[in-house]
Amino acid sequence: AGAAAGAGALVGVAGGVGAERAGAIPGAPARPDDAGVNGGRVVPFYGPRQAAVTARPGAFASFVALDLARGVGRERLAAWMKLITDDAARLTQGLPALADVEPELAATPAGLTITVGFGGGFVERARGERPTWLRPLPAFSIDRLEEAWSDGDVLFIVTADEPGTVAHALRMLLKDSRAFATLRWRQDGFRRAYGSDPSGRTMRNLFGQVDGSANPRPGAPDFDAAVIAGDEAPAWLRGGTSFVLRRIAMDLDGWDQVDRVGRENAVGRTLDTGAPLTGGNERDPLDLDAKGANGLPVISSVAHARRAHVADPALRIVRFGYNYEEPPAPGSTALSSTGLLFGAWQADVDRQFVPLQRALDEADLLNVWTTPIGSAVFAIPPGCARGGYLGEALLGV
Template identity: 60%
Template sequence: MTRASSSSHGPSRRGFLTGSAAAAGAVAGAVGGATVARATEPTATTDTTGVNGSRTTAFHGVHQAGITSSPGAHGTFVAFDLVEGSTREDLTRLMRLWTDDARRLMTGAGALADTEPELASAPAGLTITVGWGRAAAVLAGGEDQVPSWLGPLPAFSIDALEDRWSDGDVLVMIHSDDPTTVSHATRMIVKDATSLATERWRQTGFRQAYGSHPSGTTMRNLFGQVDGTTNPPVAADDFATRVWITDGWLAGGTSLVLRRIRMNMATWDEADRVGRENAVGRTLDTGAPLTGTKEHDEPDFDAVNERGFPIISDVAHIRRARPDDPSQRIVRLGYNYDEPARGGDDAEVGLLFGSLQADVDAQYVPIQERLAEADLLNVWTTPVGSAVFAILPGCDEDGFLGDTLLA
């Protein structure tokens, strides 16, 4: 566990303008010899075409929301450190508070004692998902209940990790198609953690807006690449075997690796299109592998060109990220970020790369080891943040998040 308006005298500008308009109208009426009628105000109309605000996501269930639901266009990840001296009872209280918040907010209702409930009225698919770091799991159940994979990742040669984007005792993911909804829900979550936990970091990202593309379209990162092509449909057996933990107190939960990957846009701009596509192993316009014509075509890693060289390089990102062992496959959850420069630094642009899997050591780590060893995209990317969390199972109407270990 880590330690954690002044008043103005005289006529106002609005009064001056309205007064002048009234005077001008009086003069015009006098000159015209007739009374000037007040113009009829246009009738307000509401166009509900494509309105998404009332869409809700179920909170209760075997799994938490935010894993199987479509990712919202806007996402905020907030990590907290439990205050020094926290007890198991303190953690239970925090989980009960956040469970109640999520139940209410995801239906479009304000949180308990919400002073701005109107900001919660358009959930737009809001999901609130809670996870634990190692310290919280130890506090809840002791060392013998902590999965071996729950803790910092091994050090990778490409990492330049910063504390301000790494680790944490507990995590809350807040996703919605409406950024105002995300902002309000985040504020409620942070307020209810007061005296129990302190905010360690907050990372906010975005995807394509609702309605910009047909449902099911793969998102693009800020390099212009499709990102998440190999994710299976949620209903597929492959999704279940990749993601869900099936035994112990985490049954129905999963794990999340969140990596903050900074992109060097300036040097990416210097690469021509052929170089970019060779680095990725996919065409940028359609997202198809260089050996195919459509995004979801299976890449042919054995195919060679007329000179006998591989069409998809052995160090192309698509090749290094693809496990030969199907049991190592993960599900990706990505959000772009674009933030102002700090001081003399370049702008903070990159990808919040989320990896969902049942076992971090067995699935994620082997992939990341291959990427660190040889991946052409490493020329333009640097991981600067890293955290691992156990995403808790869902709960029923009488329970609360974390009750499989705390109750």
Template identity: 35%
Template sequence: MAGADQPPEADSPREPAGSESDADRASAGSGRTGLSRRGLFGAAGAGAAVLGAGIAAGVAGDRWLAGPSAAGVGAAPPAERRYPFHGTHQAGIATPVQDRLHFAAFDVTTEDRAALIDLLRKWTAAAARLTQGLGAGEFGPTSGPYDAPPDDTGEAVGLPPSGLTLTFGFGPTLFRDDHRRDRFGLADRQPAALRRLPHFPADKLDPARSDGDLCVQACADDPQVAVHAIRNLARIAFGTAAIRWSELGFGRTSSTSTGQATPRNLFGFKDGTANLKAEDPALLDDHVWVPPGADRAAGWLAGGTYLITRRISMAIEPWDRTSLREQENLIGRTKDAGAPLSGGTEFSQPDFGLSGRGGVPLIGTDAHVRLAHPDQNDGVRMLRRGFNFVDGTTGLGRLDAGLFFIAFVRDPRSHYIPMQTRLSAQDGLMEYLQHTGSALFAVPPGAAAESSYLGESLFT
């Protein structure tokens, strides 16, 4: 299953998550040494592979130095992967999905426009360092003025970069707050599509798990690396912004590269079989990236995208007592191979017109695959980067677990809202799902030059 929020392209669930992520974690473990992240990266020198143009580091005395790096693809083991922070688009969207997530939404606590811009500048500088395996500040966790707090918290010392990506977005309340106030002079630049998501049928949203002025998505193959990044960004934001809510995720529930196997979600089904892939840039242009001229008031968003999050609680215990036949009928795919019930293999196109005995469709009219498929949604698709979560247990002793759904779309009004409205009202899986958190953010284009900062086009 892909969760009720499964995008059209992700019309199926997830393959046993284990081999790939376990191997990555094993590699990460073997890559750890007693060196600090600074020393580890400095020792690697020009031989450390960086995917695309990035930042390499040297060490001069007790200070970090950033400079050009050697480019290489595929030479580094998984734990040593580094993705460039600067670029046309932000990383962490079409980047191959990592295995771990720490997602955080922030409320801006100042009304000073200059302070907000300063925060974005500081976040950009810190993110450029963190994604390359460096500390959040130039001194690191053990250097700098002795009577001042370190400019990095230090829990990632000795850990490799683990493919860390940091992706930033702006919520609708950054432009107009809940009282319709234009705190930062941005109201006339708010994209028409950037509004709170509607309350879909059967939603039971917790305001404490929804919305936000800013968001940061930290993805990595080591959970401590992702948590370290969010912790340091929150530390830098002190006095300007504070975390509103956050979510930890494990085990990706989709693939964004043809080199990745289809994962499985907590219902045990392959998830995201037809997800958009980075290797098809034409489809990304059609369904993910905002084109120039799409919104006259928001030209600053060209090259960016929209990020949708939905926290979907799964009724794990009732599902585990449901027959295999019923499970497969609700999903519309087989549980073992992920093939559509109309026949074929995992990647066969579902035949929604094929019927069995008595003229009953082999893929039911309330099956998740049917309702989420592009053919049933005017051909629109989305790029999914969801994760499983387990947040302990409920007061009834059941697992507080489910899918933290993340999708990137060109326009939520056409690429998400109509489909989710239909799923919420008609999907048979809704008996086992409850949507408890919801948010929409505009993700600006990347900071193309090292001298620029994220969101600069919005403020200039």
């Protein structure tokens, strides 16, 4: 009933939603102040891309997958997406969602982004067909997948520099989803907290590695070539992308046994700056032909960065990783359950992600200490303009 009331109200307000105004919150600064306070920072909601694809990743993220309720057809999927779009348009601008009973929690967006993805089940329900890659990935020998972290019909990615903001936004989205779907899984992750590092520095994962150095950067020509779905994609996805989320457990107790030389060889980069072992700075290319005094390659033939390197910019992926760190499973002797929420954007999963994951499955030193335990694939529709809604080209009649 709440969702229906929201949908009714939506019609009346669709034109007046939060807007791209920076600093929509009275009294809150639009940019970090001299002390670095950034609670008022807003990321535009409307635009050709959904925010998480191109915005600076917030310090905290929740990835949530839902399963569609039985009998929810295309029209109701569209009503749901209108509701979610309205929530996202408001909350990301620091404004309460409709019927928000904790409106004060909305007033600190702290760079909030809300991004929506569609699993194969959603697209089938809407269209009766799906892109061939929109299904579970093929099995890899390294996988130890658990259903608790895998698959799903709809994905919400909520990021911000303030965890209370993420919690509130997610609760609003889930309340407005009750009539349409049930929660399947939720995975929370973090990067460096806002203000702890100069902005723009590459994050570190919990192995202590600089992680993300070789990523194409939004705005660079190679980014769009790798990420944005073009004419070969179904019309409803053009301008959008796809997202693979792998939950990868990291064996910190095993990693503890490895010395620094071994750790650096496992990736092919130094631990202090993340620079290639062949020299230069973090962002310099790896010299994969360089040989050491012993005649062997400086970057091992099974080093992670070599095995993961893809020469053709159009076939690369863009990584979007978050650390997770949770209590150990009951009965486990490990000190923690630690890993990486390994997210990847790419225009086409089968052309880009699958061959790369296959290469790493065949040989990669990091496999000794890492185990994929969750896996899910989603289509990420393009962003929308004011008055439109996410998924409109898929769901619109």
